[in-house]
Amino acid sequence: MERSLYERLGGMESIVGVVEDFRDRVAKDARINQKFARTDLARLRKMLIDQVCEVAGGPCTYTGRNMKDAHAGMKVTSGEFNALVEDLVATLDHFKVGKTEQAEILGVLGPLKSDIVEVDSSQVGTPLPATYQPAPALMR
Template sequence: MTAPHSTNLVRTEEMAMAQTLYDRLGGLNAITAVVGDFRDRVARDDRINLKFARTDLARLTKMLIDQVCEATGGPCHYNGRSMKEAHAGMKVTKGEFNALVEDLVATLKQFKVPSAEQEELLAILGPLRSEIVEVDSNEVGTALPDLFQPAPALA
C-alpha cells in the first residue's frame, strides 16, 4: 500500500535539499545583517581588534558579505584578495583565529541561525585557517606588525 501523499513528501524533501545555504541563511539581507553584527563584535573584542587598526572597514564589510554570499551559493562575486594574501604578514595566531570564530558563532546565535546552518558555514570557513594563521600559539591580542600593508580603501 502506498502511503498517502508520499510523492509530495519526497518532493518537499528534495526541494529542501536543493535550497542553498545562502537561501537557508535568509539571503543577502540576512547575510548583510550578520556580517555587520560580526564586524562590530570583532571591533569590540580586545583579543583581536588590534589587527584591524589600519583596515578600511567599508572595504572589509563589503568583502565579507561578498565572500559569504558566494561561498554559500548566492549570486555574489568575491573580488578581494585571496585569504593567503589578505592575511600575509599579519601574524595572526591560532588563538586569535579561534577568538574570531567564537565571535562569529555568538553572532549566528544572536540571529538564531539553526545549528545545522551554523555548522555548514563553519565547515566552509574553518578550512581557511591554514591560509590565515601564521603563528602556532594560543596567545591573543598580539599587535599588527608595522610592516603589514593593508589593502587599499574602496574607491
C-alpha cells in the same frame, strides 16, 4: 533539490545583518581588534558580504584577495583565529541561525585556518606588525 545555504540563511538582507553584527563584535573584542587598526572597514564589510554570499551559493562574486595574501604578514595566532570564530558563533546564535547551517559555515571556514594563521600560539591580542600592508580603500 535542497535549498542553498544562501536561501536558508534568509538571503542578502540576513547576510548583511550578520556581517555588520560580526564586525561590531570584532571591533569590541580586545583579543583581535588590534589587527584591524589600519583596515578600511567599508572595504572589509563589502568583501565579507560578497564572500559569504558567494560561498553560500548566492548571486555574488567575491573580488578581494585570496585568504593567504589578505592575511600574509599579519602574524595571526591560532588563539586569535579561534577568538574570531567564537565571535562569529555568537553572531550566528544571535540571529538564531540553525545548528545545521552553522556547521556548514564552520565547515567552510575551518580549512582556511592554515592560510590565515602564521603563529602557532594560544596568545591573543597581539599587535599588527608595522610592516603589514593593508588593502587599498574602496573607491567610492
